[in-house]
Amino acid sequence: MxxxxxxxxxxxxxxxxxxxxxxxxxxxxxxxxxxxxxxxxxxxxxxxxxxxxxxxxxxxxxxxxxxxxxxxxxxxxxxxxxxxxxxxxxxxxxxxxxxxxxxxxxxxxxxxxxxxxxxxxxxxxxxxxxxxxxxxxxxxxxxxxxxxxxxxxxxxxxxxxxxxxxxxxxxxxxxxxxxxxxxxxxxxxxxxxxxxxxxxxxxxxxVTELERLTGQIEAERDQLKTILESISDEVWYADQDWNIRLMNEQAARGLGIENPEAINQGPVEALLDELEIFNPDGSPRPHEETPLLHSLRGETNRGQEIVRNKRTGQTMVREYTSAPVRSRGRVVGAVAVIRDITRQKRQEQDLRESELRERARAAELYALMNAVPAVIFVTHDPQARLVTGNRMAHELMRVGEGHNF
CATH class of the missing domain: 3.30.450.20 (PAS domain)
Incomplete structure (x- = not known):
């Protein structure tokens, strides 16, 4: 009783x-x-x-x-x-x-x-x-x-x-x-x-229930880690005290770090000291303007940056997205996903340079054709569906210069 x-x-x-x-x-x-x-x-x-x-x-x-x-x-x-x-x-x-x-x-x-x-x-x-x-x-x-x-x-x-x-x-x-x-x-x-x-x-x-929940959390953490390691982009997570709490292997490789655990739990500033960061126009970007830190203040950011790694000397162009992580309306951290677009930017630059070279060659060829005192026609395919000519050809056909026949 x-x-x-x-x-x-x-x-x-x-x-x-x-x-x-x-x-x-x-x-x-x-x-x-x-x-x-x-x-x-x-x-x-x-x-x-x-x-x-x-x-x-x-x-x-x-x-x-x-x-x-x-x-x-x-x-x-x-x-x-x-x-x-x-x-x-x-x-x-x-x-x-x-x-x-x-x-x-x-x-x-x-x-x-x-x-x-x-x-x-x-x-x-x-x-x-x-x-x-x-x-x-x-x-x-x-x-x-x-x-x-x-x-x-x-x-x-x-x-x-x-x-x-x-x-x-x-x-x-x-x-x-x-x-x-x-x-x-x-x-x-x-x-x-x-x-x-x-x-x-x-x-x-x-602590039976606590042990069960802990096991559940550990299993979910392992699943999350597997997912993160399968992503080709860099993934970063920082807490509200500006300490790195999570980074995947791709992010570590981007910094030239062999072991991600060696940098986890460290301050964001320690990572930034390893890098020289520039805006897309080439102007230096101060550390306090880092997107991840902006997101810790509640902002969402998207953009591009140029990064030179002091340790490796490598220069990369990166595209980033960062956003705050909230719990019950309060910012508890921030996550950033960064994609290395260096190759893409190099290919775009190569394409632009190739286009400029082709235009220069076309201009030289047209000038040479106009210098010849004869009527010249040029076909661009076997069926002669597209024909161009020099200035004398255009005058003969009474078609404005620059038009195709």
């Missing part, structure tokens, strides 16, 4: 209070991993519970009734501060706090018997745990290391804590009868009263 208190009969009140202090200390460490919305109320309750424990050993008067609530209002009347039997209401409030934690809490006495288990522990393992020995616990539930090596009583977190070791967030795997498995971060601390070992507190944080 919720709210029902189970005390350890053989422990005097002072030892129960010391046991709770150790438990509160472990819980305080655990709630730091909870979302902020839960941390503040739980931390406040733990502070007030600690205060109750500090006055639990005094005598005089009777404590007022304490409500069953996760938010504790501690009276300050002298009769209450010197109460004799506070451990019982403290235990009751402690149970409320423990049962509202997402982590499973186990309290073992010095013989290895479970004396307390919160609601999360009971729900996780699907059975009543109080009174169960450590031997029965590890025979009923299969516990393994993260590498799937069996853990025995000697090497498990509780066994090591019983020998004085403090175990913090050690990864283990727990298999429940029926086939369910949990990924757990297990902590265990020894409880000592007057330098005497009295038991162990163990906390299990269930």
């Amino acid at each position: 919720q709210g029902e208190i189970m005390l350890t009969p053989e422990l005097p009140s002072q030892e129960r209070s010391d046991q709770l202090r150790a438990l509160l200390s472990e819980i305080r460490n655990q709630i730091r991993n909870l979302p902020d919305v839960y941390q503040q109320p739980l931390a406040g309750s733990l502070d007030r519970l600690t205060g109750l424990l500090e006055v639990a050993g005094h005598t005089s008067g009777q404590p007022p009734a304490i409500r069953r609530s996760a938010s504790l209002d501690v009276p300050t009347e002298p009769a209450y501060l010197f109460a004799r039997d506070l451990p019982v209401p403290v235990m009751r409030q402690m149970e409320i706090v423990l049962d509202n934690l997402d982590s499973a809490i186990f309290v073992f006495d010095k013989s290895g018997t479970i004396r307390r288990a919160n609601a999360r522990a009971r729900a996780m393992l699907g059975t009543e745990l109080v009174g169960m020995s450590t031997e029965k616990f590890y025979s009923q539930f299969q516990v393994y290391t993260a590498g799937e090596q069996p853990l025995d009583l000697t090497n498990c977190p509780v066994g090591r804590a019983s020998r004085g070791e403090t175990v913090s967030r050690e990864a283990i795997r727990v298999y429940i009868p029926g086939g369910r498995a949990y990924s757990i971060l297990a902590s265990a601390i020894p409880i000592e009263v007057n330098n005497q070992f009295t038991g162990v507190v163990s906390v299990w944080s269930d």
Whole structure:
């Protein structure tokens, strides 16, 4: 029944209070991993519970009734501060706090018997745990290391804590009868009263879903990496602090870098220092005008640039597109896709130069034809569908110069 208190009969009140202090200390460490919305109320309750424990050993008067609530209002009347039997209401409030934690809490006495288990522990393992020995616990539930090596009583977190070791967030795997498995971060601390070992507190944080989501994210990251490496264009991603977070191998090759990981996580400015960048008209472009940095301020850019790599001496003409990356309306980074169009620009230039050469040759040929004192016709195909001639031919045919016959 919720709210029902189970005390350890053989422990005097002072030892129960010391046991709770150790438990509160472990819980305080655990709630730091909870979302902020839960941390503040739980931390406040733990502070007030600690205060109750500090006055639990005094005598005089009777404590007022304490409500069953996760938010504790501690009276300050002298009769209450010197109460004799506070451990019982403290235990009751402690149970409320423990049962509202997402982590499973186990309290073992010095013989290895479970004396307390919160609601999360009971729900996780699907059975009543109080009174169960450590031997029965590890025979009923299969516990393994993260590498799937069996853990025995000697090497498990509780066994090591019983020998004085403090175990913090050690990864283990727990298999429940029926086939369910949990990924757990297990902590265990020894409880000592007057330098005497009295038991162990163990906390299990269930990270099964987190592990599943992490695996999913890693798989998606691998897929993204495969896609990026198959793209022939350079791809860059920078975060809002202007640090490079991702670049594909094509981008690394463009910089003459063999290992992309060597430059990832570095500032954008470090990359720009490797390059001399010019606008399409040949004028130098300042680093602060880099499109990727403009996109970190929310702009989308498209254009061309001329880049000379200081390391390799290579000059390239590049076409870029950069855009901001937003999350919930806020710019969290920017991505740039850059295509090397050096060959295309060279071919375009070659074509323009070829056209100019052909026009010059045609002009020379026409001037030579006009210098000949005769009528000249030139056919451009075997069927004579296109015929041109010199000036005398045009005068003879009475067709304007420059027209075809």
